[in-house]
Amino acid sequence: MHADLGILRGQLEAIVGGAQVAAGIDQTALFAVDGVIPELVVRPGTQEEVAQVVATCYAAGAAMLPWGGGTAMGLGNPPPRVEVMIHLDRLDRIVEWDPANLCVTAEAGLRLGALQEILARDKAILPLDPPASHRLTLGGLVAANQSGPGRLLYGTVRDWLLGMRVVLPDGERIHCGGRVIKNVSGYDMNKLFIRSLGTLGIVTEVTFKLLPMPTVRAGVMGLFPELTQAWTAVKQALESFLLPEALDFLNPAAVTLLAPALGFQATAGSCGLAVALAGSPETVERQVHDFTALFRDGGGTVIPLPTERTSQAWEAIRNLLERASASNPARILCKIAVPIGRTGDLVAAAGRVGQNCGLQATVVAHAGSGVIWALYLPGSEVVPEERVVQALEGLRGKAVVAEGTLVLQNAPPALKRRVDAWGAPGDGFDVMRRLKLEFDPRGLCNPGRFVGGI
Amino acid sequence: MANKALVLELRQIVGRANVLDNMVNLQLYQYDAYLEEHRPDAVVFVHSTEEVAQVVQACNRHGLPFVPRGGGTNLSGGTIPFEGGVVIEMIHMNQLLEVDCSNLRARVQPGLFNLELGNALAPLGYQFLPDPASQKAATLGGNVAENSGGPHCFKYGVTTNHVLGLTVVLPDGQVVKLGGKAADPPGYDLTGLFVGSEGTFGICTEVVVKIVRLAEGVKTLLAIYDSIEAGSESVSAIVAAGMVPATLEMMDQLVIQAVEASLHCGLPLDCATVLLIEVDGLKDDLELQAKAIEDLCMAHGAREVRVAKDDAERALLWAGRRGAFGAVARLAPSFLVCDGTVPRTTLPQVLRKVAEVGRKYDLRIPNVFHAGDGNLHPLILFDWRDADQKARVLKAGMEILELCVAVGGTISGEHGVGLEKMEAMRLVLSEADLRSQRRVKQVFDPRNLANPGKIFPVPEEVLCAR
Numbered sequence: 071m072h073a074d075l076g077i078l079r080g081q082l083e084a085i086v087g088g089a090q091v092a093a094g095i096d097q098t099a100l101f102a103v104d105g106v107i108p109e110l111v112v113r114p115g116t117q118e119e120v121a122q123v124v125a126t127c128y129a130a131g132a133a134m135l136p137w138g139g140g141t142a143m144g145l146g147n148p149p150p151r152v153e154v155m156i157h158l159d160r161l162d163r164i165v166e167w168d169p170a171n172l173c174v175t176a177e178a179g180l181r182l183g184a185l186q187e188i189l190a191r192d193k194a195i196l197p198l199d200p201p202a203s204h205r206l207t208l209g210g211l212v213a214a215n216q217s218g219p220g221r222l223l224y225g226t227v228r229d230w231l232l233g234m235r236v237v238l239p240d241g242e243r244i245h246c247g248g249r250v251i252k253n254v255s256g257y258d259m260n261k262l263f264i265r266s267l268g269t270l271g272i273v274t275e276v277t278f279k280l281l282p283m284p285t286v287r288a289g290v291m292g293l294f295p296e297l298t299q300a301w302t303a304v305k306q307a308l309e310s311f312l313l314p315e316a317l318d319f320l321n322p323a324a325v326t327l328l329a330p331a332l333g334f335q336a337t338a339g340s341c342g343l344a345v346a347l348a349g350s351p352e353t354v355e356r357q358v359h360d361f362t363a364l365f366r367d368g369g370g371t372v373i374p375l376p377t378e379r380t381s382q383a384w385e386a387i388r389n390l391l392e393r394a395s396a397s398n399p400a401r402i403l404c405k406i407a408v409p410i411g412r413t414g415d416l417v418a419a420a421g422r423v424g425q426n427c428g429l430q431a432t433v434v435a436h437a438g439s440g441v442i443w444a445l446y447l448p449g450s451e452v453v454p455e456e457r458v459v460q461a462l463e464g465l466r467g468k469a470v471v472a473e474g475t476l477v478l479q480n481a482p483p484a485l486k487r488r489v490d491a492w493g494a495p496g497d498g499f500d501v502m503r504r505l506k507l508e509f510d511p512r513g514l515c516n517p518g519r520f521v522g523g524i
Numbered sequence: 525m526a527n528k529a530l531v532l533e534l535r536q537i538v539g540r541a542n543v544l545d546n547m548v549n550l551q552l553y554q555y556d557a558y559l560e561e562h563r564p565d566a567v568v569f570v571h572s573t574e575e576v577a578q579v580v581q582a583c584n585r586h587g588l589p590f591v592p593r594g595g596g597t598n599l600s601g602g603t604i605p606f607e608g609g610v611v612i613e614m615i616h617m618n619q620l621l622e623v624d625c626s627n628l629r630a631r632v633q634p635g636l637f638n639l640e641l642g643n644a645l646a647p648l649g650y651q652f653l654p655d656p657a658s659q660k661a662a663t664l665g666g667n668v669a670e671n672s673g674g675p676h677c678f679k680y681g682v683t684t685n686h687v688l689g690l691t692v693v694l695p696d697g698q699v700v701k702l703g704g705k706a707a708d709p710p711g712y713d714l715t716g717l718f719v720g721s722e723g724t725f726g727i728c729t730e731v732v733v734k735i736v737r738l739a740e741g742v743k744t745l746l747a748i749y750d751s752i753e754a755g756s757e758s759v760s761a762i763v764a765a766g767m768v769p770a771t772l773e774m775m776d777q778l779v780i781q782a783v784e785a786s787l788h789c790g791l792p793l794d795c796a797t798v799l800l801i802e803v804d805g806l807k808d809d810l811e812l813q814a815k816a817i818e819d820l821c822m823a824h825g826a827r828e829v830r831v832a833k834d835d836a837e838r839a840l841l842w843a844g845r846r847g848a849f850g851a852v853a854r855l856a857p858s859f860l861v862c863d864g865t866v867p868r869t870t871l872p873q874v875l876r877k878v879a880e881v882g883r884k885y886d887l888r889i890p891n892v893f894h895a896g897d898g899n900l901h902p903l904i905l906f907d908w909r910d911a912d913q914k915a916r917v918l919k920a921g922m923e924i925l926e927l928c929v930a931v932g933g934t935i936s937g938e939h940g941v942g943l944e945k946m947e948a949m950r951l952v953l954s955e956a957d958l959r960s961q962r963r964v965k966q967v968f969d970p971r972n973l974a975n976p977g978k979i980f981p982v983p984e985e986v987l988c989a990r
Binding site for chain 1: 564625711717739933936953966
């Protein structure tokens with residue numbers, strides 16, 4: 071261990087207690103980020119302890135990263151250095167739960183799944199549904215801006231987060247926003263930290279507005295022999311009055327992967343559309359009817375997902391790519407975001423990348439939101455890295471031409487050293503760089519991982 | 525009067541006819557819908573992003589501040605040129621640049637009125653959801669700058685939830701495009717940070733907004749009550765029953781009387797409050813929802829519930845609400861609109877205390893409020909010619925904000941801080957919170973030229989030194 075890290079370890083132990091600071095590779099290797107193993111893992115027990123830990127690391131010049139559930143640690147460029155991992159799992163308390171006002175405040179280390187269970191007892195939901203919600207923490211949800219199929223109807227973190235507490239890089243604690251729906255008391259500082267990936271500080275507490283739990287849920291799945299049939303159905307659905315929670319497209323590989331979980335036989339080459347519906351019995355019944363008709367008329371085979379199977383089915387859809395690949399270090403998971411009407415084109419392009427590189431491409435798209443998840447896994451042949459680099463850059467080029475972006479959500483570190491995780495930073499980069507410099511002039515919070523090397 | 529050199533430069537940029545610098549014209553730009561007045565040195569009408577950038581660059585060369593202005597409907601003094609300088613009038617940049625239904629987006633210039641966008645989208649079957657009550661005269665650029673709300677926020681959120689991209693002239697005159705039609709652009713959410721920055725981070729010259737299909741159906745109800753408590757309890761009961769109405773608006777007796785006197789909507793003059801409720805969405809359950817809401821209102825003490833039978837009746841019910849601020853002008857020469865927001869269930873207790881504040885300062889305070897999202901608008905009536913009244917009004921306004929903060933609310937829901945609530949910022953923000961916001965301002969506008977003298981209270985160290 072580096073000499074000054076020895077001193078730092080003592081200081082951190084004085085803050086959180088000796089048992090909450092781990093050193094030594096056997097304990098810290100689990101927290102490696104893109105192969106870089108932290109020197110120390112510290113587990114503060116309160117928000118005040120987080121502030122003290124951060125201030126101490128900052129003064130010592132130690133690079134620090136927050137770790138919640140570890141579900142989004144693959145996002146970002148490989149870190150040049152990681153000295154201290156600040157593990158937030160002990161910050162898992164509900165601070166205030168106000169069912170009558172549909173508002174909850176919780177610490178950042180609470181798992182999303184655990185929160186939903188608590189809310190469900192009072193018939194409320196936080197309508198954000200990213201994968202791995204049983205592991206994902208609220209802080210990670212916010213910092214990595216994670217989302218799921220339900221973003222079609224409900225939007226993303228920025229639409230539900232009302233307030234937060236943040237520890238700035240120098241250890242100062244601030245409060246952003248509040249607990250009311252409308253709030254223009256000064257700048258909307260929440261937006262500075264949502265999706266900032268811990269580069270401007272560490273989120274320690276969040277306040278969300280909520281929705282009453284829908285009375286009924288159901289779903290419909292359509293299987294289409296032709297891609298164009300599926301995209302025509304998507305277009306018709308978006309032009310209708312119908313209000314599905316989610317409308318996910320699955321390419322043939324994704325359909326095959328999903329079939330066992332849902333108990334249907336996938337016809338080779340069929341792609342799928344899955345619809346989630348929620349609301350009153352009357353509106354859900356009507357939408358089940360209308361989507362069934364829409365899919366059948368469009369040449370699809372319909373698989374009903376009745377109420378009793380809906381949550382299980384969507385659990386499988388949401389987690390499909392995660393479950394298929396989480397343990398595979400070779401996985402490449404891309405998130406492509408384009409204007410909604412270009413989704414079909416980019417899904418097709420994402421599929422071709424697989425064919426061209428001899429990689430297995432599993433593609434799921436949130437069709438009404440313009441968000442595409444493309445998972446690439448190695449097939450039988452060994453693919454030269456150069457070819458993968460070129461194919462990904464080509465796909466990114468297509469996304470950019472369509473006024474969109476491609477982000478590497480997960481990829482082997484060697485590949486990320488050749489293909490930037492985020493792509494070229496846009497027009498606003500100069501302001502972003504200066505924001506980073508203002509709040510973290512020593513560059514110690516999650517350094518080197520964010521856009522443009524921030 | 526502006527310095528001659530600047531005026532000449534401005535004329536070169538936008539043409540002589542688009543620069544105002546004589547006293548009479550300048551006086552027309554020294555106020556908005558708030559109570560203070562400060563005269564600009566010049567007013568410039570701009571027609572393109574390029575012109576805005578050049579005007580801002582000229583202001584930089586002369587070290588003079590600038591303030592963008594749209595419809596001038598701001599209620600907190602956001603468009604008043606507090607330190608003089610140049611008012612950049614955006615009202616001619618009012619083109620609807622693109623309606624892109626296949627991507628569910630529209631591109632607009634900031635001078636377009638909110639209602640004009642709505643009117644252009646409706647025949648195509650689409651809508652832009654934020655609709656502040658002033659939508660006839662409020663521009664979209666102003667909506668962006670203030671992060672405006674309106675009556676539909678409980679279900680549909682505020683302006684920021686519907687803005688995806690911006691073209692911005694930064695305070696140094698540089699033009700940047702932030703965000704766009706696609707979701708989740710990588711990097712910090714500068715679009716989200718800019719919305720609600722009250723003109724202090726620069727000037728937006730183009731806005732990409734989210735549009736959605738018009739709802740298949742809508743049902744509008746009006747519940748009439750003999751007590752405010754009963755109305756508020758009905759609101760809580762409706763939400764507790766799992767419904768999410770698009771609108772839950774209330775007006776009290778004084779407002780109802782003013783509205784009736786000017787608009788004749790058929791509201792009873794002797795009731796304590798009316799609750800305007802709207803449910804929208806798929807038509808299949810709207811009748812059932814309306815019936816359930818009617819029953820809940822009656823069970824919680826409504827005297828009567830009226831259901832709009834057609835669009836004409838619906839329009840009449842809405843006319844009363846949308847015209848409320850205007851109608852209140854009948855009651856007194858001036859009023860100060862408060863804009864506190866509280867957790868919904870605390871509304872009855874807060875309203876009682878607002879009435880106490882009125883008695884304490886001997887002021888009449890009618891109320892209009894967005895009951896669904898807890899945003900209340902006590903309207904403190906007074907006569908601006910009476911200095912003593914004006915002083916009492918400002919004290920009463922501050923006390924009402926303190927009440928809101930005490931129950932977990934905040935000092936502004938949708939009107940902004942501007943000049944009005946700078947000192948109230950300390951009620952909700954710590955010195956560290958304020959410092960962090962100032963640091964963001966410093967990053968965007970190191971020379972402090974963009975709408976200076978707004979939002980921030982006097983720093984503590986300056987106060988201590990005094």
